[in-house]
Amino acid sequence: MVRRLKDMDVELLSMEKIGGAHAGNISRIDALSEKKKVRYIYKEFADERNKEVEIHRNIADIVNPFSRVVRIWDDPPQAMLMWDLGSPIKAGFEIQSSDEKRRSIGHILTRLTSLHCMDAVQTKLPVHQLSSEWRDWCLDQLGKLCSRKSWTSPGWERTILEAYERLDIPHYQTKCPPVITHGDPHLENVFYKDDEIWFIDWEWAAIGSPLRDVTILMQDVYEDELITFVPEFYLQCMRERGIILDGDDFSSDLGYLYIDHLTMMLAWEVEKYFEGYLSEQRIREIIEWKIGEIERVQTEVMDRKNK
CATH class of the missing domain: 3.30.200.20 (Phosphorylase Kinase; domain 1)
Incomplete structure (x- = not known):
């Protein structure tokens, strides 16, 4: 060095x-x-x-x-x-007011929109595909947790298995026009410096649905109102760029990718708990929230499919 x-x-x-x-x-x-x-x-x-x-x-x-x-x-x-960009946006995000959180998320989504509007034709990037990878990792993590802690529930694993099986998530083909995606824009990888949003850790960059980035960003959001705000504001950002996404395609990608990324981040949060970065109370809160979101979104997706 x-x-x-x-x-x-x-x-x-x-x-x-x-x-x-x-x-x-x-x-x-x-x-x-x-x-x-x-x-x-x-x-x-x-x-x-x-x-x-x-x-x-x-x-x-x-x-x-x-x-x-x-x-x-x-x-x-x-x-x-x-x-050095200082501290990530996640530092202090949880203690912000709802209005402050909306402003922060709005700045990030506006920046992601700029990335998604870049020409993806000549890029040497892999194409993102859903698979069973995050499901398998999460089930393994939850299995380890359940073997160590009495407060865990076997229903968590059943919820994940049911969602992936009923929706056939590993074989889902995204529907929105493919764009360049960062691939991991959760709030620990996002910084605000010199009046601009910056992203680090680009190792998962790929061509994929724009909802890939949107639903990973949603992983640090634990409020119903903000969960609704994120995709709505993103659609607004795209409209302002003159890009209209089909509503059915958008909703479909949102549901499938959100469940896949809820599962991925659930496994990662359990790993952080094992390594001593999260308290027992916090990991329980996170698991209960994310399992609840998987159940909610699965029901919404199934309802749309049955109409």
Whole structure:
């Protein structure tokens, strides 16, 4: 790292490790560049989590307006240098008022709309497909949790199995016109800096339904009113860009992708609980909310299919 900074005529002043167990080594750096103090984040990728290097290399012209990357090193150890964006939007989001939350989400959705309107024709990105991956991971996580805690319910696993089986989620083909999606814009990956929204962690970027990003953003929302607000505001943003999405296609993608991502994030939240990042009370609240949402959305999707 020091050698790489020196090659950029950047002098390291201090460094603080800030974690990154699932992505490699991440450090916050204070440095001198052109006689000015600057603050960077240096991210050294784990071998199995280095997809982001290829993403930035293949679609740099698309990613750069939405991120603050300074430099990518493709030679070992693969790494990235980006501007320090401060704290993610998730920090403090839960204590905001409903109006403040709507404003924050509105800014993010407006920014996502700009990404989704980028030309996707020439990109070297994979195509996102639903599968059984998140269902299998979540069932495994809940099985581990149920074997350790008496307050758990076997009904949680039944709810997930029923949703995937009755809706045949692994074989669902999205209906909205495909766009470039970030793939993981939950609030820990979204920052507000210099009057703009920025996204980090692009390793899951792919061509897919715009509802892919919308429903992942919804994973940090735990209020009925805001859950309704998110897709409605996104549709408004697209209309303002002159893009009209078919209502039935939009609702269908919303339901299927929301259930899939509720399941994915449920597994991830259980993992964070196992690692000591969430309290027992909080993980119970999260599970009950997300299971309730899966049940609600499954009922809505089935009702539409039966009409």
